[in-house]
């Protein structure tokens with residue numbers, strides 16, 4: 001089944017915030033939140049955390065799938081609001097957050113959204129003030145979540161260098177960020193290999209060996225049952241197909257990257273109206289994917 005990432009997904013898992021930017025909360029004895037989307041969402045996540053958990057049991061840990069502004073944006077806010085909250089991410093993400101230019105970029109990308117949804121954060125300090133990572137998460141780490149639950153960290157680069165997936169073997173549940181691509185409105189899979197095609201495929205191969213009953217996507221959807229089990233294989237096929245299509249377009253246009261981007265934008269974005277992303281970030285990511293293929297990365 002494909003469900004909207006909102007509310008209680010199963011006994012130990014809730015999606016909080018909004019389906020566009022879900023935080024996935026695993027409520028064991030030691031609750032953990034996975035991802036904290038854009039800055040303006042901070043107060044919403046906080047309100048829902050308090051609603052689901054008691055004040056004394058607020059999460060002590062927030063793990064990030066990657067360093068993009070729509071996955072890590074509300075982290076500084078939550079750190080200010082939840083005493084003792086430790087934030088975990090890949091070492092490469094920690095490095096990114098230390099760069100003033102990266103912080104500036106996150107602030108820039110967040111600004112229009114903060115403006116648009118100002119009413120959600122009235123009187124609150126939601127600014128992305130930089131982010132200190134407290135726990136460096138490495139491939140293969142197994143973390144105790146209490147109540148018999150564990151979380152395995154799997155390095156899944158390819159969307160970004162710092163992409164991590166989190167697997168909860170006792171629940172057969174996977175939080176994969178954008179390492180597995182995204183769905184459009186028609187449940188067509190759009191691959192997200194913006195840093196490396198080769199790494200992205202390797203990451204999917206690794207994920208394809210897991211038993212998955214619940215797959216939590218980075219935006220909008222959670223898959224269960226057969227849909228969850230079959231998804232990674234389908235994502236791999238869609239990834240290979242998309243690369244082949246980019247290669248054909250590159251050959252047709254004699255390597256003109258801009259022409260290829262325009263053509264795919266028209267065919268996939270403009271003509272279908274199915275893509276659940278604003279045109280600007282879609283275009284930026286599309287151009288990155290075409291460059292990755294053109295450069296054989």
Ligand SMILES: [Zn+2]
Nearest residue numbers: 066068159178
């Ligand atoms: Zn991303």
